Amino acid sequence: MTGEVMGGDGAVLLEELEKAEAAGKAGNTVVLVEGVSDQRAIEALSRRRGRDLEAESVAVIPTAGATNIGRFLDLLGPKGHGVRLVGLCDEGEEAEFGRAVEAAGKGKVTDRADLERLGFYVCEIDLEDELVRALGAETMVELIESQGHLRRFRSFQNQPAQRHKTIEAQIWRWLGNHKIRYAPLMVDALEPDSVPRPLLGVLDRLG
Secondary structure (H helix, E strand, C coil), X not given: CCHHHHCCCHHHHHHHXXXXXXXXXXXXXXXXXXXXXXXXXXXXXXXXXXXXXXXXXXXXXXXXXXXXXXXXXXXXXXXXXXXXXXXXXXXXXXXXXHHHHHHCCCCCCCCHHXXXXXXXXXXXXXXXXXXXXXXXXXXXXXXXXXXXXXXHHHHHHCCCCCCCCCHHHHHHHHHHHCHHHHHHHHHHHCCHHXXXXXXXXHHHHCC
């Protein structure tokens, strides 16, 4: 199971903390994200840009849920290994990230602009929502069809709880169980000028 499926419990969280410890000892730049789908999206965009993050000594590490961000920041931030940190979080976790960043000694956080100044970018709703809006419903349906999932998605659309929603909202909800697979596919389908701002911000921050 992945951290996103398990909710960050047990061995998954321990494994990610061990990776963070190794990256901190090596002096690597670390990108902290909430889950595996975010990690895969960042790695996919890096490949599109011809970058090799591993060769650049950059580690993208999921925190197995936003509630764990403080543990990673304590380990890697000014009170720990002191490596360069960049991050990505969902809108609903912005306050939690802000408190953790400030508590870790990275700097004062009073608003989103402060978070971005310190290298942490916020997705409206979440990264999947950003990507769905960037691609549009037509492209997303084509992508779902290309993966052999269109019948499954159409059945989902017909569920009573989904019928009143916009197709964009239906796609976003359906992706909840498929986002690890679809995140890199969605990034690969983006037009160069339509990369969501938070995702672009993370990559640009890495230089």
